[in-house]
Amino acid sequence: MRANRLACLVIGAGAMLGAAGAGAGQWRDGAQVYEKVCAHCHEANVGPVLKGRQLPQVYIERVVRHGNRAMPSFRPSEIDDAALAEVAQLIGASAPLTKE
Amino acid sequence: MSSNNRVLPKGVTAGDFDKAMQEIRAIVGAEYVLVDEEPLAPYNKIMVPVADAQHAPSAAVMPDGVEQVRKIMKVANTYRVPVYPISTGKNIGYGSAAPVERGQIVLDLRRMNRIIEVDAELCTALVEPGVTYQQLYDYLQEHNLPLWFSCPAPSAIAGPVGNMVDRGVGYTPYGEHFMFSCGMEVVLADGEVLRTGMGAMENSNTWQVFKWGYGPTLDGIFTQSNYGIVTKMGMWLMPAPPDFRPFCIQYPNETDITKIVDALRPLRIAMVIPNAVVIAHTLWEAPCTPVKRSDYVTGQGAISDDAVLKIQADHGIGAWNVYAGLYGTKETNDANWKIIEAVAAATGGKIITEEASRGSQALQYRFDLMKGKPNLGEFGLYNWRGGGGSIWFAPVSQAKGSETLKQMKMAKEILGKYGFDYVGEFIVGWRDMHHVIDLLYDRSDDTQTKNAYACYDELLHTFAKEGYGMYRASTAFAEKVAATYGPVKRDVEKRLKQALDPNNIIAPGRCGISL
Ligand SMILES: Cc1cc2nc3c(=O)[nH]c(=O)nc-3n(C[C@H](O)[C@H](O)[C@H](O)COP(=O)(O)OP(=O)(O)OC[C@H]3O[C@@H](n4cnc5c(N)ncnc54)[C@H](O)[C@@H]3O)c2cc1C
Numbered sequence: 001m002r003a004n005r006l007a008c009l010v011i012g013a014g015a016m017l018g019a020a021g022a023g024a025g026q027w028r029d030g031a032q033v034y035e036k037v038c039a040h041c042h043e044a045n046v047g048p049v050l051k052g053r054q055l056p057q058v059y060i061e062r063v064v065r066h067g068n069r070a071m072p073s074f075r076p077s078e079i080d081d082a083a084l085a086e087v088a089q090l091i092g093a094s095a096p097l098t099k100e
Numbered sequence: 101m102s103s104n105n106r107v108l109p110k111g112v113t114a115g116d117f118d119k120a121m122q123e124i125r126a127i128v129g130a131e132y133v134l135v136d137e138e139p140l141a142p143y144n145k146i147m148v149p150v151a152d153a154q155h156a157p158s159a160a161v162m163p164d165g166v167e168q169v170r171k172i173m174k175v176a177n178t179y180r181v182p183v184y185p186i187s188t189g190k191n192i193g194y195g196s197a198a199p200v201e202r203g204q205i206v207l208d209l210r211r212m213n214r215i216i217e218v219d220a221e222l223c224t225a226l227v228e229p230g231v232t233y234q235q236l237y238d239y240l241q242e243h244n245l246p247l248w249f250s251c252p253a254p255s256a257i258a259g260p261v262g263n264m265v266d267r268g269v270g271y272t273p274y275g276e277h278f279m280f281s282c283g284m285e286v287v288l289a290d291g292e293v294l295r296t297g298m299g300a301m302e303n304s305n306t307w308q309v310f311k312w313g314y315g316p317t318l319d320g321i322f323t324q325s326n327y328g329i330v331t332k333m334g335m336w337l338m339p340a341p342p343d344f345r346p347f348c349i350q351y352p353n354e355t356d357i358t359k360i361v362d363a364l365r366p367l368r369i370a371m372v373i374p375n376a377v378v379i380a381h382t383l384w385e386a387p388c389t390p391v392k393r394s395d396y397v398t399g400q401g402a403i404s405d406d407a408v409l410k411i412q413a414d415h416g417i418g419a420w421n422v423y424a425g426l427y428g429t430k431e432t433n434d435a436n437w438k439i440i441e442a443v444a445a446a447t448g449g450k451i452i453t454e455e456a457s458r459g460s461q462a463l464q465y466r467f468d469l470m471k472g473k474p475n476l477g478e479f480g481l482y483n484w485r486g487g488g489g490s491i492w493f494a495p496v497s498q499a500k501g502s503e504t505l506k507q508m509k510m511a512k513e514i515l516g517k518y519g520f521d522y523v524g525e526f527i528v529g530w531r532d533m534h535h536v537i538d539l540l541y542d543r544s545d546d547t548q549t550k551n552a553y554a555c556y557d558e559l560l561h562t563f564a565k566e567g568y569g570m571y572r573a574s575t576a577f578a579e580k581v582a583a584t585y586g587p588v589k590r591d592v593e594k595r596l597k598q599a600l601d602p603n604n605i606i607a608p609g610r611c612g613i614s615l
Contacts, residue, residue: 023240036198046390046476069482069487
């Protein structure tokens, strides 16, 4: 059992980044960025569907950094270059979404 | 880097600026300092109706801790370079991550994203500015903590510190976010670190539980201001209730707003309904449903009342759509539910329960927000007009029916004059309402952009004449909104600025405060 007073002290969290889940504040991989950020609009009937369109990686990276009309821009402090490259690659190579 | 049209802070030479940046690079590391136009692009993407250039940053700096922030403040003072702090930087429709004045250095605190402490017994958290609501949500889930927080609509990408310092709102019983914050750590302009409330005492363990401390309570002066850089914030979390019952009540007529407000106010004040009730107009619901504007409007100009009626009929949307919830045990909620049913019946409203709402995109994201589950459903608003233009017009109203109808009519008329639709909602604080209107326009169209600016300006001044002030405003209108609050308040704000930041280096111009 967890101690009753659960004071989750995460001071010096740098040491445990990457180890845990999304609550740790560092992206595990591009798939997690997609799930936690992109999918909220692009798989929710809010923004256009991205998967299965063979969108070029450079195009995705540019739109993420610059934004585009209603699409907000995302800074490297939010999605670092490596995570962005991964998510862009993943989207570009993805199969179309299947509608149930 | 030595091009002539390079963006620089006001009154700072290129030489001094370069020296300052060199010193800041030594503090945070070169990769966390951006000065060129291309990498700075994400800091200059705005939706408000003014030129990007007006809010272009000269640089962005991404510190990773309080010590780095302190050192940056020293450099900023030496070279008199202004810094504009942001936390998660998603103040979309209020200025986004761009500085209030051209040339300021964005101090981007997003990398400082530690959830420092969650106390499950006291239901409190202590977080850094870069923490997003999504991150906090995932953290609570991963640690099996049955605790809820309140979040604004763009919750998946925004965060508690940035939202609270701009005095944002959410939709659970803890929806007035500043009220439910408890204790801040603030780096002042001279690099001094202040902990507010009980945090001022060394070794205090009551920083996150007692807000006031001894002597003046200072927290308020660090919200909607530029007196310091908030580097930690305490916040209260709500125990997940055993029974949560969200609902929507739809009303058929625009004028029903009077009876809705008058019927709900007593329930809200008495906390039968404990959360921030939302009363959303058809045209807020429609884009989030989603309904396409082009199916109902052709040509320029605002949508007609007839078209709005048709949308209501075609899509089963009310003229007004009330969102609220019961938070309690099954027994208390059963009892209170009877009151809700009686009020709805007496006022001619149609209740939609959670079960009946399934499949409705517009209802789902609201119900999720009322339990603090992050999403981005409200971005559907931007599909209404298209073109990426948005500025929030957000006056405060008394929670009285006659007042809300008056404000709604005033706003609708002025918006219509400029060809814009009334896309509005009332968020019932407790005795007040935030009347939030999304002034949506096509930012790729110069005429619409100019009209949007002029329209906001007329709204602002017409409302001010009637004694209605803004709860919050975008960077584009900071000065004009501040001016509506009169000279004495502004003079005091200036004196505080003089005392705390004599070199005027923290976000000069934010909320109209500058030396
Ligand atoms: C579709 C949509 C719906 C929205 N709905 C809501 C809503 O329901 N409720 C609501 O409140 N807002 C809403 N907003 C507005 C806004 O997006 C949110 O308020 C958001 O939380 C603000 O962005 P942020 O949290 O990233 O704060 P930031 O952008 O980081 O901060 C906001 C401002 O506060 C100041 N600041 C930030 N951090 C610090 C610091 N550490 N020290 C000193 N000053 C600082 C800066 O001036 C900054 O510009 C909505 C926006 C959109 C697009």
